Amino acid sequence: MNSDTGSLKRKAVDDAAPQSIQAPRRIKALDQVVINKIAAGEIIVAPVHALKELIENAVDAGSTSLEIVVKDGGLKLLQITDNGHGINLEDMPILCERFTTSKLKSFEDLNAIGTYGFRGEALASISHIAHLTITTKTSDSSCAYRAVYSDGKLVPPKPGQSADPKPVAGRQGTQITVEDLFYNTPSRRRAFRSPGEEYSKILDVVGRYAVHCSGVAFSCKKFGDADSGICTTATASVIDRIRRIHGSSVANELLEFTTSSKHLGFEATGMISNANYHVKKTTLLLFINHRSVESSAIKKGLENVYATYLPKGGHPFIYLSLEIEPHRVDVNIHPTKREVNFLHEDEIVAKIVETVEEKLAAVDTSRSYTLTQTLLPGTKPIQSSSSDDTAREIKANDTKARRKKEYEYNMVRTDNRDRKITTMFENPPTNKSAGDSVEYETNHDSTWTLINYTTIHSLRASVRDSAHTELCELFQNHTFVGIIDDNRRLAAVQHGLRLYLVDYAAVSYELFYQIGLSDFANFGRIVLDPPMGVRDILEIAVEEEKAKGEEGDFDWESAINTIEQLLLSKRPMLKDYLSLEISEDGSLVSIPLLLKGYMPSLGKLPSFILRLGPNIDWTSELECFDTLLRELALFYVPEKLPSVSADADDGNDARRKELGRMVETAIFPVVRKRLIAPKTLLGAVTEVANLKGLYRIFERSC
Structure with a gap:
């Protein structure tokens, strides 16, 4: 064997050296801190999981109002404030220890659990991976108390201070502040690339509970923002909550349904979208015994029903609240309680699917x-x-x-x-209107004049309102x-x-009026070449009015003189605000270009010029601008x-x-x-x- 080949092989153990034999490693109990952090990593996978636990605790505490503030997707700050019954001062020392709960005393109690939380691990897990501050006040307490927790224990807010809860001013309920989530597990924190994505997940879970929890007001926003991402009132109905969170397009197309079975021990209620609504991805808000969960069997069954009614690639919106007798449900199969198991799953899913199918079929069988x-x-x-408009x-x-x-x-x-x-x-x-012989050209000013008139802002606000x-x-x-x-x-x-x-x-008419408001004093121009005399235009308008047989004893000559003088006196204003230019000799040079x-x-031009006299309130700025723009919009209709049939041969x-x-x-x-x-x-x-x-x-x- 040559030296090159031999260099690639492992070296043989020297026969002269005794071969060491490794003894098996001893089994040791993990340190309790390590145990707690491992458990925390299973329960709090992301900021949204921490918030879900906190929302459920707040609702369990009888809250009717939840205010949520988020910073950097919940990694920097996650704060939830409720108005529930609060936490007793005597319970605060063990509040964040593992398996401390007021909802469960024995294992058999799991068969009748009727609350969101029951294991007593949420706050404990959060305290091991974040800086946790809790401020709470009960109805019989004279003040609120604030405490800081780390690794499940009370700790001083600052070095040298006492770890005991400190009395502070506060309102009824509890405020939980989670800061620097995953600060001591850097590999987990680095896994979150986008705070915006985490905030979207938070809005999703808040929106789910906001739809489901009747009688509870929800508010969720980013730290420092004045506007809320989600905001619902306690008195809002389910359909109003769906409208606020998911939009009117789905809220207008919802069908309510309900089904139940004493034999199977369940009752299901909810809202489903009809065949007029579809999106690219199914939205399923599923609650089993008021807990937000996932169920692939329910989702797949409902999607199969909608496949008959929706176009290819279309998916429905479904809100489903399923209440099952507690002893038939196993709520303890997933660390984050994302899934549950329940008896007679296939039969219950089939019953729900059949009800939804009947509801959709009933809507589709008869249409007017x-x-x-x-x-x-x-x-x-x-x-x-037409007689064809009769109902069929x-x-x-x-x-x-x-x-x-x-x-x-x-x-x-x-x-x-x-x-x-x-x-x-x-x-x-084209620059010619059919039947007209006047040449036109458009002209847009490259600069934009900023209008700060209170009257214009007021008119714009009226449109928005x-x-x-x-x-x-x-x-x-x-x-x-x-x-x-x-x-x-x-x-x-x-x-x-x-x-x-x-x-x-x-x-x-509405469009051109609104364009007039938004582009006020910044209109383009339609230039008349050659210009047309204002008096000539007014005389044409008068002839049109006389042809209608409405002149009576009215003095049209005097009216023409008055309107002509009025428009000549308003030349600067009409030019600056409307791009309607009248020369000194009384010729109409240009009219506004709105679009x-x-x-x-231009057949409507004489009537437009004539109406600028009697139909404009020249005494009030707001009324003047409003009537001017409405007459301009009418001209543009x-x-x-x-x-x-009457126009067959006249070109x-x-x-x-x-x-x-x-x-x-x-x-x-x-x-x-x-x-x-x-x-x-x-x-x-x-x-x-x-x-x-x-x-x-x-x-x-x-």
Whole structure:
């Protein structure tokens, strides 16, 4: 063997040297501190687990209000304040020792446990891996007491001070402050990469208990923030709590259900989303005997039911509270109590799944396709003279027998991110309105003037205060389908699986008024070339009024003179605030540009100029600005075109196409981004169909 090969082998033991024989290691009891830290690592895996234990303790203590403050995802600070019955001073020395509890005396008591906590390990575990401070006051105590704990024992707040609880001022209840979580286990602390991710997990668990714990108010926020991530009141109903935490889109589509069985010893209640709502991931808020847990069997069973009703990739929202006789439940199978075992699991899950399936089938078997307003209560239906608007109820024979899975290619859905084929052949916006001979050009100032007028801020605040939540959500997430009637100015839009008729004139009016408020004194300009005389414009407006047969004995000549002089005297203000420029010789040079790509009908210009006289309150700043912007919004509302039958041969097809293009590509995309829909628009929106039901009708007829 050469030397190179030999160098790669292990060296042989020298025969002359005696080979050492290692004795087996002795078994020793671990130090109690090590035992406690190992146990703490099993129970408190992350900040959210510590908070879950603290929430359950607070609710067990009879609290009706919980305030939670978090810093750095709970790693730096985790504080929970409740108004429960507090902790007796005599119990504070052993409060954080392991297996100290007021809820369990013997092992047999586990068969009848009716509280969240029972092992007495939560506070003990936290004290071994964080700096723990507890301030508490009972109803019969004259003051509160504050104590600091470390490794399960009372410790002095500062070196040289006493470790005994210190009397302090405080309110009824308990405040638990956890600081520097995992400070003495650096490997565990380094595993948490993102405080934001941990805070999201905290909001999730707080949201779960906030939905479930009726009669308890919850508040959770980041340290130093004025706004709360979650905030619910004690008197709020379950559906109101779901609305506050998970949004109106799911709260508006919930079905309540309940089922029970004396033989199986359970009762289940909850809320489930209907077939109109679906998300990418199932949201299951599951509580068994009021403890937030997980169950793969329940989740899988419910998802299988919804697979029949939802499109491919769609998942439901489910809140389920399951109460089982305590002696049938084993709550002590998981260190964090995340899971439980219970008798007759398969039978109970099957009963719940069957109830949910019947509930969804009952909603789907009968649908009415009249002009209804189920999503937007308070709306008034748009009247129609067609006999087809009468109510028709279509019933299924046996939904369960005929039910089959709907694949994606069987569902016709739209998405606001999809590009329509009509937009691929668009011509650039023209500078001429059909039938007009005036040239236009747009001009945008590169600088932005900051407006600090109290009146403008007040008008903007009024718009925000008048917002209607469901309407705002509809317009922000709608998909434009098309113009249905340009004479009545109706358009169809889709939101989710619902189809609506929208009065786009009313919507446009609100949009342009709000654009006027937000862009006040910063409008672009539509330049008239050549300029038009204000007096000429007023005379045209007067002729239009006379043609209506409403002139009577009115002195129109005097009115023209008065309005002309008024507008000439307001030239600087109109130019600075509205970009409406009038020359010294009385010619209209430019009008405001509110929306790029949209040209208002110049056929409405004479009426607009005429109304600037009598319809504007020039004596009050707020009223002046408000009426000016409302008249401007009215001018910008899309014109009402003659009906197709009366307009067959008069050349209005070009105007109709241009108007349709501007409504679809200019107005409604801005509606989605900028409109704050007020309550006054309720009458302009009418639900005409639930597309989920229509798909099923078409399916049955095939």
